Amino acid sequence: MPKNPPITQPSKKPKIIEGLASRGAALDILRLLRSGLALDEALSVSKTFESLEGADRGFARALVMTVLRRRNTLDEIYAPFLDRPLKPNQHEVRTILRLAAAQIIFLETPPHAAASTAVDLARERRETAGFAKLINALCRRMAEADPERIKALPPRTDTPGWFWRKLERSHGAKAARTIAQVHASEPPLDLTFRTSADRDEWAEKLGAEPVGEVSLRQLDRGRTENIEGYEDGIWWVQDLAATLPARLAGDVAGKRVYDLCAAPGGKTMQLAAAGADVTAVDISPSRMERLTANLQRTNLKATSFICDVLDWQPEDLADVVLLDAPCTATGTVRRHPDLLWSKKEEDAEALAVLQDRMLDHVTAMVAPGGLLIFATCSLLPEEGEERAARFLKTHPEFERVPVTEEDVAGLPVINRDGDLRCTPAVLADKGGMDGFFAARFRKKD
Template structure:
């Protein structure tokens, strides 16, 4: 990706906004995930760490509230802005995000953003200035009656949540996705949790994860260099714990990268084989294990086709999914996914589940999980498999295994966390997990 700077680009503030605009255009115009856009950006590395963090936060805020921001901008125009060039619409959304969501001082938000209207768009600089200054003056009036969460959630997603969880919970999920998520860490076993919480300024969650409210560079936090912890949402840390004691036992972790669950299992003393088909992601997994001082065998292979030499007592399958439970961390998903994706992914999950069963020894335990909150993907796949006679039975999850989340255990005994849970603590990712025993 190339990011040629517009003429007259001034340092710091404008440069950060220019980098944010590049991220937005990569996500919107090129359909890149935000994380990939960050990795490919040529503008971000040229910024100081503080400005780099601001650019990323600004892009994420704009993408997270894309529908709402365009509705707001349209209210500032004589006619809806669909006739405007895409780049200008992105710039206006970026400016609106600063004023309405991040609460950036207006002189900086308007002045620096308008400088991005350059080159072939220069003739529209006055329009951009007028729109943003009006938003500064009349923002409360302009946004009155607009539901930010609903406007920023695709209808197919919202209606699916209404059908699955009810209108009230669907609205709470959509609202939770509009909030910047906290940073959760999993501490290596044997370390003093209270001591590390004090060092990091973190809250100890009921499930044992450490939660930090502030943002900043992860690599600058105490304990990163020495491998005392790794980044992992509190919900994502639950599935690997459902095996119980795995010390000395063989565990296969399927679709393992980037390796949070692999690290959990290895830290618990398991003999882990981590399998993923993406070589780059496995390399990242190996880097993470090296930093943490943990060991696991890693394999680059198609999970559906690969088989171990011998069947094992434990298999963890974190199946590929639409990841709609992580929208607050990956807001681009709402713009890139559709209902057909969930159908295709459910078929893939069923195929991988059959492969996982084939790796499992009689009496062995399989934990199947996804970070999707679409019923077709997790629960639907399990019900289809059991209904078709798969050699499995559920081993229901107990409340004491997921402290503070008893309400997340459904009547079948599976785990279903939602972003709307724990609102007083900052929420958590949406996850589904089912524990099954081979019969």
């Protein structure tokens, strides 16, 4: 092997010291995820991440997201250069190598900066200090790796086997490949407006692209709070797919609507903006705080209860009950790539039991002739298609009301049964959309 000059830089320039803070924060967040926290929780409790500002903060976040989205690909980058595989418990060394590979291959960081900060991170920690030399050597090899070899890896590389098989079986091989490709990139930001007229007026102002009936798609994100119209509550952040279940309620002006599992309130705001008399129920006090803040900011009204849906017994019957049930959230992997590695196949089975119980419980709340909308942000049929089929079998007092093209602004998101089925493969060339399932049932008179 030809001798290469070392690519670490001996001098500690301020830029690299600053850079070390963002890499240290990324390492900290990835450790918190390993301890069982969800991504949003880890980002909010990490003190090292909190202490970062501006570009450093953005870089730390980009590092974490790249490691989560491209985990197996990153392992493929350095693993061939190891004499023997790392031991399963060598988590910190593995994470430092993944961070370095993410920078060298995907984030266009100069290899010497990726290598020197990886070595410094390793030296700072007792459990990794002895690996500093190895890390340095591997970074040098990675910088010389053939990018074509990485490009040739199949799209399913970064999808866990069980999830890949589910995607292929339920959405087809082509869609599964597209979903995996969409999961690998940063998604756009979607903003929801009260009406399509508002949306059209703001499209030009924000230089954003209209999608669906009332949404704008922003590619250049920055901080959400800095986007014009935020303070005035003109719009709220909501993925295009997440806007569709509430639209299945039709014209809700003056109608009584129960929004169950409502927090942080995306659908509550849509329903309230459409003139419904909304009652929002959710079990989580902290998420309900966010719902209240969202309603205040947008100057919209709803009655709210912090309560387990399974214990909630309202006196009045509703014209519409929307149940946005707890689920694996596998439809939101674009924004929460930690779910790829934290969710397990068996999680859906336990959640399906809860979804059935919730569906059974809320049937009593629907007025004769009223609608029940069941939704989950899942890509798994156990939490969608199969729940709808079971519901219709066990509740002959309800009938399916098929979703129409008009309900979904012409988007190709209606399945063979007439239910809503969104996947990230829809609008893939524009960043896709979240995975969502929704079925609409009417209680017979």
